[in-house]
Amino acid sequence: MKQFEGVISDRGSKYAVSGGxxxxxxxxxxxxxxxxxxxxxxxxxxxxxxxxxxxGAPLKNDDGEGGAGQIILQMLEREGLTDHVIVVTRWYGGKHLGGDRFRHVQDCVRHYLDNS
Known part of the structure; x- marks a missing residue:
C-alpha cells in the first residue's frame, strides 16, 4: 500500500490518496x-x-462524494492501469467546495500516478 497524505488542503478540507x-x-x-x-x-x-x-471489469464507490469514483475510474482507464485500486480520502473542513472537489480528486489521482 502506498499512501500520500496532505496532498491538497482547501478551505479546511484535507485530501490524501492511497493505492495498491x-x-x-x-x-x-x-x-x-x-x-x-x-x-x-x-x-x-x-x-x-x-x-x-x-x-476489464470496473468497480467504483463514491462513498457519498457523488461522481468522485467515476473520475478515478476514468483516470485509471486512460492510464491503462489494471488490478490497482486508488482511494482518494477527504476530511471535510466545514465549507462546501462545489466543483473544486472534483478537480481535487483528479489532482490526488494524478499525484498518485506520478509518484508511484
Missing part, C-alpha cells in the same frame, strides 16, 4: 479495511475509490 494491487473485490475490501485501521481514515468524510480489473 488488487485482483478481486475481496482484495479491494481487504485493502479498504486495512486503510481504515488507521482511525483517521476510518473517521474520514469520504473514502472514494475505483479499480479496473485485468478482465
Amino acid at each position: 494491487s488488487v485482483t478481486s473485490r475481496a482484495d479491494v475490501d481487504a485493502f479498504l479495511k486495512n486503510l481504515k485501521r488507521a482511525k483517521k481514515y476510518a473517521k474520514a468524510t469520504h473514502n472514494t475509490w475505483a479499480v479496473v480489473f485485468s478482465d
Whole structure:
C-alpha cells in the first residue's frame, strides 16, 4: 500500500490518496479495511475509490462524494492501469467546495500516478 497524505488542503478540507494491487473485490475490501485501521481514515468524510480489473471489469464507490469514483475510474482507464485500486480520502473542513472537489480528486489521482 502506498499512501500520500496532505496532498491538497482547501478551505479546511484535507485530501490524501492511497493505492495498491488488487485482483478481486475481496482484495479491494481487504485493502479498504486495512486503510481504515488507521482511525483517521476510518473517521474520514469520504473514502472514494475505483479499480479496473485485468478482465476489464470496473468497480467504483463514491462513498457519498457523488461522481468522485467515476473520475478515478476514468483516470485509471486512460492510464491503462489494471488490478490497482486508488482511494482518494477527504476530511471535510466545514465549507462546501462545489466543483473544486472534483478537480481535487483528479489532482490526488494524478499525484498518485506520478509518484508511484
